[in-house]
Amino acid sequence: MASPPGVFLTGAVRHGKARRRRQNPAHEVHVGADAKSEPDNSSTHAQGVKRVEAITAVWSKKALWSTFVLLWLVSFVAAMLGSVEGALSPYITSSFDEHGLLAVISIAARIIGGVVTLSIGKIIDIRGRMEGFVGALLLITVGMVMKATCQNVETYAAAQVFYWVGNVALGFIIEVFVADITSLRNRMIIFTINSTPNLCTTFAGPVIAELFYYRANFRWAFAAFLIILLVFSAPVVGVLWFHERKAKKLGLIRPKSGRSRLESAKFYIIDFDGKFAPPWERAGAPASLVMQVAVRCQDANVTPVLGAILITAGFTLITLPFSLVSSATHSWESASIIVMIVMGVVSLVAFLVWEKYFAPVQFFPFELLKNRTVLGAAMTYFFVFLTTFVWDAYYGSYLQVVNGLSISISNYVLNAYSLTSYFTGPFIALFIRYNGHVKWPAMAAIPIYVLGTALIIHFRVPGPTWVLVGFSTGMLTTMSQLALMASVGHQNVAVAIAIYGLFGAVGSSIGYAIAGGIWTNILPSKLAEFLPDYAKDQAASIYGDITLQMAEPIGNPIRDAVIEAYGVVMRLMVIVGASLIPLLIAAVLIWKNINVKKLESGEKRARGNVF
Template sequence: MTGQEQLKNDIEADSDYKQHGVKKVEAVTTVWSSKMLWIVFALLYLVSFVDVLLQSVQGNLVSYITSEFSQHGLLAITSIVSSILGGAITPTIAKITDIRGRTEGFLYMLLLIVVGMIMKATCQNVETYAAAQTFYWVGHLGLLYIITIILSDMTSLRNRMIMISVNGTPLIASTFAGPKIAELFYLNLNFRWAFGAFTIILLAFCLPVALILLLSEAKAKKQGLIPLRMKTRSLAASFKYYFVEFDVVGLLLLTAGWSLLLLPFSLVSSALHGWQSATVICMIVFGIVSLGLFVVWEKFFAAVSLFPYKFLKDRTVLGASFAYGIMFLSIFVWDTYYYSYLQVAHFQDIASAGYILNTFSLTSAIISPLISVFIRYTGQFKWPTIIVGIPFVLLGTGLLIHFRTPSTSVGFLVMCQFFNGLGTSFIATCGQLAVMAAVTHQEVAIALAFFNLCGSIGAAIGMAIAGGLWTNLLRNSIYDNLPAASKELTDAIYADMRLQLSYERGDPIRDAIIEAYGDVQRKMVIAGAAFVPLLLGAVLIWRDINVKEKRQTVGNVW
């Protein structure tokens, strides 16, 4: 039997358990030469580079965008829904990639990013920006997720995290380039030009990847490696099939439930009667009801569940996903308004605040490939997380309680960012591999979707807590600290970071703002630190799988 025939047999083995998109990608990796494999690696790296750079630029501009509409306090709200939806929709994206193909999913996510970017470039109010952020964030998370899936298709388990973590190293460049590019756009043009320019740049780098994937699929079809699909369903039947297959009802219930449950934490301060407001109470009640209905729907009525039930019984998948969610929950409680704090309380400009903030991701991007090399040669991922990762997260977050004060040198803040970046790189890298090692190739996409959903929900809960603390405490703290003659400025100061920055060092009003920021930020850090011990329990339940000994992918993979 020739090597080609053997690969064809591998693709067709257990075909009843592999969906069409999985069969297609296994056929594609079969027809690729080693040279083409590395070309695709390089092109995906460039796509990730542009996408991460865009994320850094827009992250450094977002405070000014919400302030432009005098809604700086809504910074968390604009992120909560997009984060929840971005995570909740990953099961749908996983099913698109498994049923239709990786190429189709890649193009759909690119379309969402482009739509979101165009809306951002043309928005005239915070509501349009919030909708644009939702489109963009879903597309951004989806694009990175699909790139991870494609890299998983192209690698063995022992080498997988090397390639995935190397693909994350554009964070190193974006840490320095992103804030400076954002500053240049803000000072010389405006945020709208930033979004317009990056839309064109991203398209230029994404389309060659899609073209190669499409041409490779055509080549595999000619060689008979991709089974033909017979079109026997009508349009109505197809709609019904995909409605059921994507579990649209479950997706809507899950997204609505978490959104309605978490948004009141950020909205309550603007409600007429606070927590006694009928709107706030209704949102919380309907959120709980929606989540309850989601559980009932998935257990008794869903023909195709959003997630296979066995994932909820697999301690490795469950533990890794919970660890990822808890990690983001803890981080976003104190990180959501950190950028504003650095500029207002520590007098940092746009670029410098971005550099300090991005020390976290910079450290993670540098450390993750080293962790991945260690995994390749040892096959171990559980105990390094327990011995090294969690202690550094505890150290970095705990020290922030002491150092998150306006009088602290920014050097200590950078040190804490380094410790947190080092620790979380173990949790993210090893947790992602733990999920993939616990399932088959057919289940990798949906297992990673569950992993990402837990991360997004954790981030959303963290942002909800941050938004709740910010909107409920900062305005009152500003009012209490302002001089008696300036108390009528409270609402205007709270709503606009640009106005906060307009007061010079030593001005009693600026001192009052700084005092208020320091008080609220310290409470945020304490709240975030309270979740860190939960990480240990989540990691301890992982199975100790040796990835050197497990084969998962077929075809010409690395």
């Protein structure tokens, strides 16, 4: 399904209480002053950053540009896989008679993907970019194997979670690595160039999906592209491994700790943030066993895991009922629906209380959100995804059922506005490079976005409206992402992109939840209302299978009833999306008026051979 560019994310956690007490709470980090503002890179938590800085110190210009090419190829294959997967998804769920669960599956996958990558961000900051890259490929492999072999919708839903987390993690790691090897002024040029494969995959992906669907099956599509992705990813791993070895030989990377594998596992699971001296040791006084256990449990850095579980459960339990309520026995009065919502709210409250009062190592880096530009940029991304996916979630099905388009043509149309974003992205990046300003160009894009989306309410067909929406979302996502990175130092880039991506994941999940709520609560009743009397008993089966919805030709009373029901639902979706867009104005207004040209001074010199 279509989505604005730049969906990827990561994260890291704030360090322990003792370290936070040593920091100036009013301290604000700025790119261009990395050496002054960032933590000591000898810290365990900086080893991943230190490794990539060591790599950029020893590689040549040729290696730098070769890496850009290799990353572009990986982005190309990953985008092709995503395009094929998105085109086939309605038919996979329909093969299990569960077409209506399309949004439900996406909600869970996107929330889990957004939250888990915060942990992935910490891992790559500690272990390194190469290890994170390999881990992301492993998750994609598990997801694709499960999809290729699934026999029920439950397995497919689980596979979607593995695939989506791996896909988001892969894209995020590529973005973090690109940020590592580019200066702030040139960064968006490479970011947007890495999105240009979508110019091809938008057209090729649906055709390939259609060929697999009719001439083989969706299982072979997933297997084939998984193998291709692994083959194209291997050279990237090789380049990073080779230059990391070279940096180690030159003494630019800290040698191994000397711990055994068991000791290392204990360190990373329990003592992730370093060992804190218990209060009784600092005071020189004995303590009871109970007190030792209590303080040790508080200081042990397994606490981020609990934070991750609570925030994932909270958002998932709150958003899923909107799509599941129509299948509940007593609708909104159903005990299961009420319990899910209540438990979701309780989980989010528990997350905030745990993070604020009990967790010595916080899962979510709240400190960065005190920077108004970071918060505003993240909220911008949140609202772009929220307002888009309200109407985009089922738009591919709408185009096929209502307009009679094929799999390939409908996905061309579905991706048209993303295509505009990817096409204009490099030109927007060049504008940033020579102009430097990001806030007011983003503000100027909002009225264009409102106009383009509002026109869809009336037309609900592609045309100039798609160009307007695509151009404006491309402006907003590019400007907001750069504003975010310009507000933090290199040490915190992974964390910042993580926050950005998490807000986008939650925004898209809420958009899917609203779409799923409208779809599952209104479409069945409208089908029953509009279907001719002799076909009303088929309403449930038609609702659950897109192939049945298209079984009759346009002009047949059953097909026309389905089209009329789709039209009512889609109009409501677009109205909701358009009405929420003005919230973007507040999100962009709180940004600082950053000029990235002025912030770049000295950055390249401090970080080695970068573009």
